[in-house]
Amino acid sequence: MKILLVEDEEELSDIVARGLTKCGYAIDRAYDGEEALDYYRVVPYDVIVLDLNLPKVDGLDVLRAIRLKDKRTKILILSARSDVADRVLGLDLGANDYLTKPFDFLELEARIRTLTRIAYIQQGNVLTCGELRLNMASRLVAFGDVKMTLTKKEFAILEYMMLNPGQVMRTEQLVDHAWGSDEDLYPDTLKYHIHSIKKKLTEAGCKKPLIANVRGMGYKIGEADT
Structure with a gap:
């Protein structure tokens, strides 16, 4: 999942970004409202974690600008503004959730996970494709009764594909x-990770391919024809 973290306090931004990265999320970081809007205009995000007390452009103005043309991207306000009036205003302007500082990281991650499920109209934490099961909360993956050990990137790729079953995911989407947008990747990096996931599925007992390479377009996941 791709997250834009908008936080001007660099130390807090570092802490939150490290935690979310350890949870398997891809993170871009902006340190002011103007930079946040620049990122938003060029990169699709699953969730935006938005501080309100930002330089250049206030967080509420960032929220207004996004909501003028985009009702779907999930936005979680993370702010020291804890008055009821501030929380109500943020939610009325279109935020999907509001968490006040100081906060517990586990609660932040749980709220992001909930927003991700809502974004994909997914009920519950478990995604399935045939005998393949992926638990978004516990981050456990299994094929039948066999547990699979995936790297963080493999989990992120598989999770995104399983949230969009039967749809062709372009290489750019998966990357x-x-x-993160600032990572310099080798051309075959995604291909290598897809190959690794397929190999682990085979080792777990998957007899027919679940992940298909759609030539010139990307990849999709779905039960193979019998």
Whole structure:
């Protein structure tokens, strides 16, 4: 999943970014409202974590600008503004959730996970494709009764594909959702990770391919024809 973290306090931004990265999310960071809007205009995000007390452009103005043309991107306000009036205003302007500082990281991650499920109209934490199961909360993956050990990037790629079953995911989409925008990747990096996932599925007992390479377009996941 791809997250834009908008926080002007660099130390707090570092802490939150490290935590979310350890959870398997791809993170871009902006330190003021103007930079946040620049990122938003060029990169699709699953969730935006937005501080309000920002330089250059206030967080509420960032929220207004996004909501003028985009009702779907999930936005979680993370702010020291804790008055009821501030929380109500943020939610009325279109934020999907509001968490006040100081906060517990586990609660932040749980709220992001909930917003991700809502974004994909997904009920519950478990995604399935045939005998393949992926638990977004516990981050456990299994094929039948066999547990699979995936790297963080492999989990992110598989999770995004399973949230969009039967749809062709372009290479750019998968890279956007599994890596940060500032990472310099080798051309075959995604191909290598897809190959590794396929190999682990085979080792777990998958007899027919679940992940298909759609030539010239990208990849999709779905049960193979019998």
